[in-house]
Amino acid sequence: AQKITQTQPGMFVQEKEAVTLDCTYDTSDQSYGLFWYKQPSSGEMIFLIYQGSYDEQNATEGRYSLNFQKARKSANLVISASQLGDSAMYFCAMRESYGGATNKLIFGTGTLLAVQP
């Protein structure tokens, strides 16, 4: 069954430091997509980064990178040079059967990141 696990309910990081948010997933499909979203205290969902299961290189978007380890079924988000504005809830998500009829998009329980000055 499709499942996303985020084991860190909360994290602290010092401003300008790097931080890794963990995400593991479970799927029996060969084709799937992995996503990270940010939810600030204002509540909106902001897309950060995407990794396809067939992509050989780790995805990067500015200060965000996705450490994709397919054999371990992990898709950790790395935020470099943390900023105060990075304080938010972060969700890992997966879409299975990439392009198929069972194209559900499911989320983990989230990690609340607090960046300290």
Added chain:
Amino acid sequence: NAGVTQTPKFRVLKTGQSMTLLCAQDMNHEYMYWYRQDPGMGLRLIHYSVGEGTTAKGEVPDGYNVSRLKKQNFLLGLESAAPSQTSVYFCASSYWALRDIDPRNAEAFFGQGTRLTVV
């Protein structure tokens, strides 16, 4: 450039009342989703749709019904509201992301959420 619009943004219901939440998207997306967000539980999928006229159950479908009569709209109904349905509800939409298209199109776009309280 509206994107995904949810109405209403806030609502208070009495137990047993019914209501419909409307989600509208103007991006011609095939897929649409309804989630509920509760503290400590992340976003849980209620129902989703892979195209006009089709719907499917997600992780927590009980107590909810949906309809997708038009491609741009996805309605979530509560026939008899219960306090356990107090939550923040999010709608999202996305393209039918095939492997060979631009992966940036795989992103799901979210509405701003509806805060529902059932008393």
